[in-house]
Amino acid sequence: MSADVTKAEHTPGEPVAGVAEGAPATPSAAHAGGPPVGGVAAARQGGLAGFLSSPAGRSAGLVIALVLLVVVGIVTAGDRFASPDNALTILRLGATIGVVSVGMTFVISGGGIDLSVGAIVALSSVWATTVATQTMAANYHWVVMVFAAVAVGAACGLVNGVLVAYGRIAPFIVTLAMLAAARGLAELIAKRRTQIVRERGFIDFFGGSVLGIPVLVIMFAVVAAIGWVLLNRTTFGRRTLAIGGNPEAARLAGIRVQRQTMYLYILLGIACGIAAVMIMARTTTGTSTHGQLYELDAIAAVVIGGTLLSGGRGTVVGTVLGVLIFTTLSNVFTLNNLDTSTQAVAKGAIIVAAVLLQQRVSRTRST
Amino acid sequence: MTNVVKRFPGVVALGGVDLDVLPGEVHCLLGQNGAGKSTLIKVLAGVHEADEGTIEWSGEEVTLHHPQAAMDLGVATMYQELDLVEGLTVAENIFLGHEPTRFGLSQRTAARRSAAALLGRLGHPEISPSVEVGTLSAASCQIVSMARALSRDARLIIMDEPSAVLDAGEVDQLFRVIREVTAQGVAVVYISHRLEEIREIGDRVTVLKDGRTVATGLDAKTTPTQDLIRLMTGRSIEYVFPPKPEVATDAEPVLRVEGLARTGEFDAVSFDVRPGEVVGLAGLVGSGRSEIVETIFGARRATTGTVRVGGKTVRPGSVAAAVAAGIGLCPEERKSQALVLGASLASNITLATLPRFSRGGLLDGSAEVEAAEELLESLDVRPRGVHRESRTLSGGNQQKVVLARWLLRGCKVLLLDEPTRGVDVGARSEIYALIRRLTDEGVAVVVVSSEIPEVLGLANRVLVLADRTVRHEGPADELDEHAVLDIILKGDAA
Structure with a gap:
């Protein structure tokens, strides 16, 4: 679960892949003291199949896929692709969905699913850009807007979590209901109009760069790093994987399964709130149409990253790589003037291929 | 079946079991929990394949590597853990896997009618073939399971503790049906912990212990209870228990x-x-x-x-x-x-x-x-x-x-x-x-x-x-x- 990070460092210095180092760089430093889990597993099973089934190998597969995409990008689009500006564009685009995907990794690792993330992003963005909130922000500080977005996200996550954990309703149903309700509420509040962010301070801060790296990208990197530590190096993460792997065993070991489940949805809600802030900064608007199909993009990134859809195993590094693969893919397609419909077909194919591979791998593991 | 052996990783569940069942008899299997009864019937039902030994069916050697193979021969099994699909109706459960069809379409009316007939024969006409199994009581589920076994025109019906969830009246009903089918030459393998039931319905008894046959072909009516218990308990494997120290009786209980x-x-x-x-x-x-x-x-x-x-x-x-x-x-x-x-x-x-x-x-x-x-x-x-x-x-x-x-x-x-x-x-x-x-x-x-x-x-x-x-x-x-x-x-x- 940890050695996968070391692989990410082997990426060649291509612009895109080069920045890919940026995201997981912090985690790999944190990993340095840990035991070589993946290495042991790979050595034991031996052979290519054994290596690919180890956590390091799985991430290596993703890195190879990403490198291939970069090569295709350079060959087909040349300098337009291989420029620092384009690399930052890819990262800026991937950052928002990336933050949501990191949160989604936790919910899925814990044996759940959340279909309402896009709607929560929309509602958070609308709430944070209402006249009332912006007036308050103008009177005090633009942080009020950030607080509003995150609080709305957390509240939605709380509702999801309580209904799933204590109401014992299937997460699919609960979050499907939240998907409808949150977007509906966003439309009611915004009266289907686009609300403009008027706070200069907000736009300047989140739209800016530090040392040439956009703040949005830094936010993504920080969220990914925190997510990695949380999942791999804390009791919270261990409990998450335990309730996803075998909720009954976790319960009989004294873990409060319901409470932990609720926390996971709140965590994802907070991630959605952060994503809302990022999307507000990028578009300088808040609208009920933000975050369309985020649920599908996030689940796709998590699943191709190697997190088990049935829970019990999760990888933040894989999720980050999954997000980068999808964002780079659409960038390459756009640069080659291929329409979004073609992109969607390619995306579908990639998801199926990745899951097929994952199944084969898990079959070799179980036998 | 002779000398059947079944191993699971690390454990030998059956270590040489002999069993012969005659047409029209009720053959009882007796043994403590873990003696291998459930494993044995799973081998008979084709759920597990035997690692050694032979199974003969009407004089011919057969291999049962799939439950369907056993069913095709005419072996029907009523498992201890009920194996019914809760969301399907009674009729659908009874005919699951062998639905009456015509031109590839399932004959729902025919299925319901035959199901009702089977349930009537079992003395439970009050169970409607069109209700969902999930709404039935445990005893009714047992009856449905029984009807399923009968629906297959089985020649051997294996019943794993069928009486565990039934009350006295229902057990009588079950015995009446068992007598009815055995009169038609169907053989029944009956598992129960209740000795008095074995006395009442059984013809012969086979005793299992630690995965082996310790006695077979005993008369169910006349073998003394003491003998049966002795056969079930006498251990072939002696476990070593560490000595028990005295516990201070005046200590506060934890x-x-x-x-x-x-x-x-x-x-x-x-x-x-x-x-x-x-x-x-x-x-x-x-x-x-x-x-x-x-x-x-x-x-x-x-x-x-x-x-x-x-x-x-x-x-x-x-x-x-x-x-x-x-x-x-x-x-x-x-x-x-x-x-x-x-x-x-x-x-x-x-x-x-x-x-x-x-x-x-x-x-x-x-x-x-x-x-x-x-x-x-x-x-x-x-x-x-x-x-x-x-x-x-x-x-x-x-x-x-x-x-x-x-x-x-x-x-x-x-x-x-x-x-x-x-x-x-x-x-x-x-x-x-x-x-x-x-x-x-x-x-x-x-x-x-x-x-x-x-x-x-x-x-x-x-x-x-x-x-x-x-x-x-x-x-x-x-x-x-x-x-x-x-x-x-x-x-x-x-």
Whole structure:
């Protein structure tokens, strides 16, 4: 679960892949003291199949896929692709969905699913850009807007979590209901109009760069790093994987399964709130149409990253790589003037291929 | 069938079983839990394939490598765990897998009509073929299961404890149907723990013990009860139990259970366990023994009664509270209830102790691995390797990992539900020695086991359960296997 990070460092210095180092760089430093889990597993099973089934190998597969995409990008689009500006564009685009995907990794690792993330992003963005909130922000500080977005996200996550954990309703149903309700509420509040962010301070801060790296990208990197530590190096993460792997065993070991489940949805809600802030900064608007199909993009990134859809195993590094693969893919397609419909077909194919591979791998593991 | 052998990884479930069943007879299988009855019928039903030995059907040797192959021959099985699909109707369940069809379309009306006819024949015309099985009572489900077996025009029907969920009237009804089908030349293999049932319906008896046939072709009506019990109990494998030290009778009990009951699962039970004492719960599957320990552990909420540890009442219905009070449970089903199979041994061991390895929320991975390694070493878990997935271990080693979890935690009270089920002989004695080591340190232990010698060999005091009620409580020294079986079987008769 940890050695996968070391692989990410082997990426060649291509612009895109080069920045890919940026995201997981912090985690790999944190990993340095840990035991070589993946290495042991790979050595034991031996052979290519054994290596690919180890956590390091799985991430290596993703890195190879990403490198291939970069090569295709350079060959087909040349300098337009291989420029620092384009690399930052890819990262800026991937950052928002990336933050949501990191949160989604936790919910899925814990044996759940959340279909309402896009709607929560929309509602958070609308709430944070209402006249009332912006007036308050103008009177005090633009942080009020950030607080509003995150609080709305957390509240939605709380509702999801309580209904799933204590109401014992299937997460699919609960979050499907939240998907409808949150977007509906966003439309009611915004009266289907686009609300403009008027706070200069907000736009300047989140739209800016530090040392040439956009703040949005830094936010993504920080969220990914925190997510990695949380999942791999804390009791919270261990409990998450335990309730996803075998909720009954976790319960009989004294873990409060319901409470932990609720926390996971709140965590994802907070991630959605952060994503809302990022999307507000990028578009300088808040609208009920933000975050369309985020649920599908996030689940796709998590699943191709190697997190088990049935829970019990999760990888933040894989999720980050999954997000980068999808964002780079659409960038390459756009640069080659291929329409979004073609992109969607390619995306579908990639998801199926990745899951097929994952199944084969898990079959070799179980036998 | 002759000399059938079935091995599972690490365990030989059947070690040479002979059985011959004649047309039109009711052949009873008798044996204690774990004697191999269920495995045997699964081999007959084609669920498991025999590793050795031959099965002959009407004089011809056959291999049953798939349930469908057994069904095609005319073997129908009614399993102990009902195998009905809850969301389908009664008729759909009865004809599942062999629906009457015409031109590829299923004939729903025909199916309903035949289902109604079958249920009528079973004396249960009140069960409607078009209701969903999920809405039926356990007894009605048993009838539907029976109708399913009949619908296949079976020549051999295997019934695994069909009477367990039936009341006296329903059992009579079942026997009437059995007599009816055997009169038509159908053979029945009948499994039951109730001797009086075997006397009433059975023709011949085969006794299994430790996966072997110890007697076959006994007359069901005339063989004395004492002989049957002796055959069931005489052990071929002698387990080595460590000596039991005296428990100070004046010591304050660590665990005090008072009037604990759960409606429909077990009647009020009260007992104390003192430091260093082992209390055993003996009883058959379904006697309420697992439910009792799970209720003590808070995994089930007690209807009435209290559990106290060291004088303090434990908040009912909360596992976390029970664990905080110092109770640990090694549950009956290791794989589904105890282990996160895809996770490493280390993280399985530390699952109940995570806060200890956490500094400000961050896990100290190396301390965790160190603690786990130490335990795996001292318990001699093989193969070694704290990072190994727990699914790769054998039953005995998995059990040691579950024990290690609570050893690490340092419990005052340890509840062990079937600690040696699916555990090979070598690991058994290690687990027994470990239990002794714990009691020497003053831990109070409650052991549940289907194997009466195990309960008697480990426990200082024994509670014998039958029909969800405590029938007897007393020192283990004053009981032997026959006496316990006697209490259990007579209790059933009462």
